Amino acid sequence: NVSGWCKRRLSECPKISQKSKNYVFINQTMSWSSAQQYCRENYKDLAMIENQEENTEAQNAKLSNKVWIGLYREPWTWSDGSKSSFRNWYPSGSDNDGGNQHCGTENSIHVWGDEDCSWKRVFICHQDKIR
Secondary structure (H helix, E strand, O other), X not given: OHHHHHHHHOOEEXXXXXXXXXXXXXXXXXXXXXXXXXXXXXOOEEOOOOOHHHHHHHHHHOOOOOEEEEEEOOOOEEOOOOEOOOOOEOOOOOOOHHHOEEEXXXXXXXXXXXXXXXXXXXXXXXXXXXX
């Protein structure tokens, strides 16, 4: 079982995809901005999830309950600066509780939430699919 092996042995576990992006789970906890920098230096960026199919691909890549994705506000934008038109929020997911939840997470049931960007979480990077 490759997934189990990755969990025990590696901090990075790429998932193979036939889609335009590969999602890579990074099993290191970082703040959102540190995770973004790590992804940009080693892959392309924090995970951009632009449709339901990509949301499923990202969900399949993650080995943790809650991960940083490349979404931040205001308005909600992907970390490369592009607008986010696909939405998959938990009913109370983008409530900005406390006024300082400006970074996006994906949780274990495929839905998004907002959290304080300084919290340390594992995360998902993406890279372009090499054809």
